[in-house]
Amino acid sequence: MLIRNATLPDGHQRDVRVRGESIVEVGRDLDASDQHVIEATGKRLFPGMIDAHVHFRQPGYPHKETWETGSRSAAAGGVTTVVDQPNTDPPTVDGEAFDQKAEFAADSVVDWGINGGVTADWIPNVLLRRRLFALGEVFLADSTGDMGIEADLFADALEAAADTDVPVTVHAEDADYFNDDAKARDDADAWSAFRTAKAEAEAVERACTVAKEHDATIHIAHTSTPEGVDIASEAGMTTEVTPHHLLLSRRDLSELGTFGRMNPPLRREKRRQKLYERVVDGTVDMIATDHAPHTREEKDASIWDAPSGVPGVETVLPLLLAEARDPDSGLTYERVRDLTARNPADVFDIPQKGAIEAGKDADLVLVDTIETSEISGAALHSKCDWTPFEGHDAVFPEWTMVRGTVVYERGDALADDATPQEDVFYDHQGENVRGADSERLE
Known part of the structure; x- marks a missing residue:
């Protein structure tokens, strides 16, 4: 051809x-x-996008998404490789769970990788012998799937990963800095007020310190604050930013309601703008979606009962290309290529992907x-038929x-x-x- x-x-x-x-x-x-x-x-x-952070929900939650529907959504958005995270049911924390998920992944129409998770009962000597893409998303605070871990276990996981040359992806939030006063509220912004920006910055700082102590390299998932990006960058670690943290802020929550709840949450508009600047100037290494679909019925609940997560695998590259069309955005087509293909291939050592080269x-x-x-949730191919980017x-x-x-x-x-x-x-x-x-x- x-x-x-x-x-x-x-x-x-x-x-x-x-x-x-x-x-x-x-x-x-x-x-x-x-x-x-x-x-x-x-x-x-363009080279196909490598989305290093998706939740295709299978096994355990096929009513939200399957490998077949999620991968078709990816393909329709220009994503050619996806990496699935471990918080499924069962969680991907041992060899048997990995093998089970790999059987479901055979339905994918795009290339895929599987991340292994860390819990108190994980089996590292078996799991790390599997063909893991990375270890992570390692949760430093609870999120979907209740996989948050303590500091000692995090250090053990870093040591085991370093010994086997497996990269580690970290969900960095420190629950000690959550704002419990926000629990008295029931508005859509309460979730952002609860899971504070300081909780992310402190967790990134701690994660980078522990990584250096164990001579490990970590990758910070879905970094939502400019402070978090700067801390990781100065420590020599890599970061990803999601399209929702890049393009949406707390001022959008009055319209999104509980459909705008995710972990970490949306930040104030000034923080979003500073995060965008770091995406443009090269401080941020990659864009990844944290594609985390839930049904409309599940999201249509109170801000404290609705599950966290939004879909994004089909809309991420189309949104970035629309941004690059605007000369005032500062985002170029070359930068989009690097954020979505070249840099993920380099960070996660996938030498055969990420560029248009012989x-x-x-x-x-x-x-x-x-x-x-215009984006329409009803026209997307995910099992989840809604999007925070409607219109x-x-x-x-x-x-x-x-x-x-x-x-x-x-x-x-x-x-x-x-x-x-x-x-x-x-x-x-x-x-x-x-x-x-x-x-x-x-």
């Missing part, structure tokens, strides 16, 4: 040749004879950045490729009086697994 005249994130126009699962050549005016040619003039080609996996996403559409502008992919196989094609938009063609998904063997009959793109 030859993808011709595509504009890469750096603005250069190139041809990209794919053979089998790999990119074999990138250049100008490449020979197109005996090749299937995809004309990409005027469109941009020898890399052919994980590719074609987009028309001239074309924007936001986005740039959705035309198609998504995983290791040389097109796994998603967006349905053609037809006239207003016609029925639009349904989106089409494929598995890695090229079988049409959902959608209207259509000729396979490649």
